[in-house]
Amino acid sequence: MDLRDSPDAAVLRPPPAAPDSVGSFECAEESAHYAFSVQLLLTQYASLVPWRQEGVAELGSGDARAIGQVVRTQPGLRVHGTDISATSVQRARESIAELGVADRYTVELGDFFEWADSPAGQRIATAIANPPYLPAPDGDLLMPELWGGEHGNDLVLRLLKAGFEHVLVALPSYSDPAETLSTAAHLGYRVANFLAMGLEFGRYSREPKVLRHIQQLVAEGRGWAGDDEYVVAVALLTRSPEVRDRSDQVRRALQLPG
Ligand SMILES: C[S@@+](CC[C@H](N)C(=O)[O-])C[C@H]1O[C@@H](n2cnc3c(N)ncnc32)[C@H](O)[C@@H]1O
Numbered sequence: 087m088d089l090r091d092s093p094d095a096a097v098l099r100p101p102p103a104a105p106d107s108v109g110s111f112e113c114a115e116e117s118a119h120y121a122f123s124v125q126l127l128l129t130q131y132a133s134l135v136p137w138r139q140e141g142v143a144e145l146g147s148g149d150a151r152a153i154g155q156v157v158r159t160q161p162g163l164r165v166h167g168t169d170i171s172a173t174s175v176q177r178a179r180e181s182i183a184e185l186g187v188a189d190r191y192t193v194e195l196g197d198f199f200e201w202a203d204s205p206a207g208q209r210i211a212t213a214i215a216n217p218p219y220l221p222a223p224d225g226d227l228l229m230p231e232l233w234g235g236e237h238g239n240d241l242v243l244r245l246l247k248a249g250f251e252h253v254l255v256a257l258p259s260y261s262d263p264a265e266t267l268s269t270a271a272h273l274g275y276r277v278a279n280f281l282a283m284g285l286e287f288g289r290y291s292r293e294p295k296v297l298r299h300i301q302q303l304v305a306e307g308r309g310w311a312g313d314d315e316y317v318v319a320v321a322l323l324t325r326s327p328e329v330r331d332r333s334d335q336v337r338r339a340l341q342l343p344g
Contacts, residue, residue, distance in 0.1 A: 109173030111148040111232060113288045116318065120216040120256050121152035123281040123320030125160065127254055131278060134326055135212050135252045138162040141190075142254075143207060145198040145215035145245060146170070146231075150178030153214070154185040166210070167193035168201050171231045202248045211251040216320075217241040219261045220290055222299050232290055237262040237308060246270050252324045259317040259340040260291075260300045260309040267333055270323050276331035280321035282339035287314050310341035317341060 111117075128137050144153060147167030157163050169175050178193040185191075194201065198215075201207045218231060221238030234240050238261025245253055246269055253275065257263050267277070291300065304311050319336050338344075 109229075110171060110177050111146075111174065111229065111290075113290070115283075115285060116216065116256075116288070117148065117152035119281070119283045119285070119318060120320055121156050123256075124153065124214050124254055125156045126281065127279060127320070127322045128156075128160070128163070131322060131324075134278065134324060134329065135254075135322070137212055140210055140212075141165060142212040142214050143198075143202065143210045143250075144168065144193075145213060145217055145241070146174075147178045147193045148174050148216075149181055150191065150193055151181045154178075154181050154187055154191055157187045157191045158185050164190045165192075165214075166201075166206075167191065168196055168198040169193060170195075170197055171229075174231075199244060199248060202250075208249075212254070213245060213248070213250040213252070214254040215242075215245060216256040217245060219256070219258050220293075220296050221261055221303055222296050227296065228290055228293050234261055237265065237303065239263070239266045242266050243269055246273055246275065246323070251326070252322065254320065254322050257319045257321055257336070257340065258309075259319075259342075260303060260311040262303065262308040263319075263340045264308070264337070264342050267337060271333060274325045275323040276326070276329055277333040277336050278322040278324050278326075278329040279332055280319045280336045280339065282317055282319040282336070284315055284317050287311075287316065291316070307343075 141164030144165050144167040147169045175195040182188050182191050218241050219234040219238045220232045225233035303309050319339050
């Protein structure tokens, strides 16, 4: 069966073109991979990750279309999202209303890390994110909110240090994933499992300043990218000692040298 024919897989269809697409992240394939992986990993690891009891926190909801579909198909799931972009939050609220999940998915305007430090944030053990990961010398980009620092992994490193027990996060092959994974291991995280997918460069990674920087990072051995492609692994990292650690497998999927 073609998954795109399933009514619950609307997440896989490209969104309609928006008049001001730079104000909000748009990459249908990547968002679908993220959402599909979140759904599969949360359901497969429901006995480990307490999402049914306390919900999950989301760093960077974007237009919320993809995770909104997951919330719609998982009646036990509640998501507290945060996004730093006002346009994204406005679009997120529209998507959430259209999908009829406003009682279980909320998106707040602001910095995720401030919210994560608040008493409400500290009550939640699980964070999910397709975080900003564009590597570039500075944040003067097509969509500045997607800047991930010089190596692209600033936001994921902050997320790992924020104290969550479980982090379900997209790891791109060109944003120094070796450093991200070794920091995760140092902080006590294991890779419980992951889904990896090859993606073509999109409008944000093709921006000349970003593309040049990606090529430089790859030449320095800080990641992998082909001529027009890279890999994104959406991984469940957990501090639980009960799971088998698949960090070697995710490194291979991200094309990192052994
Ligand atoms: C790659 S997009 C992902 C959007 C959406 N989750 C998806 O996959 O379709 C990353 C999002 O993170 C947001 N963002 C960047 N820094 C943030 C921060 N400190 N706190 C909250 N959101 C942030 C950006 O505005 C952007 O919408």
